[in-house]
Amino acid sequence: MMTLRELLNTLPDAELSFSEKASNIAIEGVTADSRQVRPGSLFVAVPGVHNDGHRFIPAAIAQGVAAVIGERPLSEIIDAEANGLGRTVPYLRVQNSRRALAFVCAALQGFPSRRLTVVGVTGTDGKTTTSTILESILRAATATTEAPAGAVGVITTVGARIRGEEIDTGLHVTTPDAPDVQRFLRAMVDAGCRYAVVESTSHGLHQQRVAAVDFDVAAVTNITHEHLDYHGTREAYVAAKALLFRALFASSPKPGAPRAAVLNADDAGSYDALRAALAEEMESSALDVAIRSYGIAGRSPHSLDVAVENIAYDADATRFDLRWWGGRFPVESPLIGEFNVYNAACAATVALALGIPPSAVQRGVKEMPPVPGRMERIDVGQPFLAIVDFAHTPVSLERALTTLRPLVGRNGEGGRLIAIFGSAGLRDREKRYLMGRVSGQLADYTIITAEDPRTEDLEEICREIERGVREFAGPDRYVIIPDRSEAIQAGVEMARAGDVVAAFGKGHERSMCFGEIEYPWSDQEAMRAALQRCADRWQRESV
Template structure:
């Protein structure tokens, strides 16, 4: 294993092909005689194959993964998981290796890898968090709450992966099934006793979390996003519900019921007779957060009230009502995971989340903030939070991503123009689309707001940020929204170095 990646265990438990077939329904053993061959790893990427691996060759949109088996086998892979078409391609290429057959191998990547790595999620307390907004912030807060107990912790999510305090490179919010089980096994090997991960709707719909046991599952909220992948909000909700209902459902659920989607999720979970705890900031629930006091430095104090008259005072170092909801949810998640509330509250007090309402200070006399808000509801929430922190004006630099939900583009413009004095529409990650067409949709939404803020269009994101900084005066707010922690801007398939935090800092320094 390459040093320092931590993406796999150094000493995997391993399993024979026969053991995999016995534990994963639909898998059969074919090809060369496997005997007592032990599989010590699993990967769906031939370029990442290591000696002893099971190479998982799944059909792709253009090419079958079995076409890459030669590279994987040359790197040391000793067996292949594939479908009948893949097996035929292996034979055609002259590969005489043990083959694990399944009609839909992609659907069992997680379960197969879990057997190979010794069911690692069952050997720690694993928390899964899903929802549209708040997953990253809540997961950071939960990690801190779990760590308050003193044991090593793990984190998997949008900003990155961390194992016992060490950062690990990853690319997806929820990694593919083989990579995910490898990370779990690495965590267990390094003494992690509790971990938290973000669980995306894509991951649930694609069964990337198959073979994973979630001790606690949590739901933040639901609003429009990913409708490029999910045809309707109902389909989006159904994907999220897979964490709470049916095969593979979490053992205990903590659901925020501040919106109607959370209320529905709780009702479905309750009707199924499964363990459930609800959290709210705006209505009745098992645990409620109230008596909120917001301070000028962005911190907030609130009281968490629970069953049997329990009350706890907590502080979260992030502004906004939605962060009180995130913090309350995190505390109850930690409580359900076995952490005393007093310890959990101590843990979350000083947490900062990269690119989430992140202040950039260079001695200026106005507030400059970078936030990941790339959904209409999230943009609404962060602008409302900043409005409560200033008597001045607000400028928002905003765009929308290419090759993603087109329906939310005008809504992003509408959200910004409805609440800010200046909206500068710029490029986000255009990806393979025409940036001007994306901007036009955002501009149209912004200019449709009666009595809304001034709208300017500047495609160059660096220039747009500089324009907002130049416009600001004492007591104002500049919000650069949409990319948050991201360190690149994707244009025509190329990711160019670009970090909103660095660019905003540079613009502030240039103004000074």
């Protein structure tokens, strides 16, 4: 609990519309949802894409709100005078309501990120996997007999974990909203965590959800074609990602917490742009931020602080050496594919920048738990490989299919790579055609289906994907099956020994949106059910 005056001190740009007496009002909670207002609540009116929170100020006042924060002048707020806004109900006008929401939430929680070493991970692909690898490394570095889960918490788009304990963040999310981010960070502090890993999406950064998080290390996986429906241009998308790196210069240093920016030197989409953003900040700041680059030896024209060498791939593991500024050591990862080599290298570079010893990096990478919906194998005894993966961009789909190709026809069997995927409605339209081209070129058979069509016409989305597929595949190499459950069933039924069947695009998500309604959905459950229905056939064929 804090007074309104104490909260005001966290918002230097606020214009006051209340008396000195009102400044002593106790604030017990904060929300941007008028339906959650209770007596003692602070309501923050946030302008949104579909709804403007300022319209709901009268509803918040009717619920007994203690005070209101908004961007608009009182003269533009409906029934402000009639409801006593600015007179009996204090009103604080700010330049950016979303940013204000983040800071008042952090203030009410005691600014928990200031008591943690915080790592932000951004990028188009691999954020969740990289965050999970890093969590495993930090667990290995801080684990004790009394606390085997280590002193680390993580917030990803899949969920949150605090010292190994799972906390669900919702059905279909990016970075959680500011109140939840700060609540999770507070819980980490209360649980005795030393480190926090925060997956930071472009939406979360642009919408100020992590604005009040004091980051110590920022890391990027890559930046490719995605989310242009929201950001408008690639430049705006990159600028949103760069906000994480600019945030390194916005908070005071913490004792014993190194400050570093970790860049992928092999990724042309991010390296130069983020180096330029860092250079701009360094010109006007006295803070010392180390820039650490990683990549595969011989790939990049840039020098590498951490270089991957001697890569060896197997069906269920990947081995390589890491050469860093302190020497060289071998790494073994249970993850397959070159893109996961980059994810591991990114996590390792962050850990080394934090002063984590190589032995903990080795243990953490080797012992990391599976990441839901990331190259996740579904096995009920079938004679082929069934995979669920989150690949939902042209680049991630290409990487996934390239990774799975060597697993087709193993053990001397013939085989096909069967790809099942769609593309989301009300999102980047251009990637539909591009993903179709990727699958038409790299998969042996493509099944086009639904993936969150929302209010768009599902058949039209499928036809846009089909246009790309047909550039490389004839009509005997693809089919459109709009119902995703039926599409997965069809892929399983056509599969034979040596095949790989992979459902892409949903991964960890637990809902699918049709119209404006989220319906429960799980690719894992759908794949497992389809495999079970065919189990009798495989038993007969094996006799």
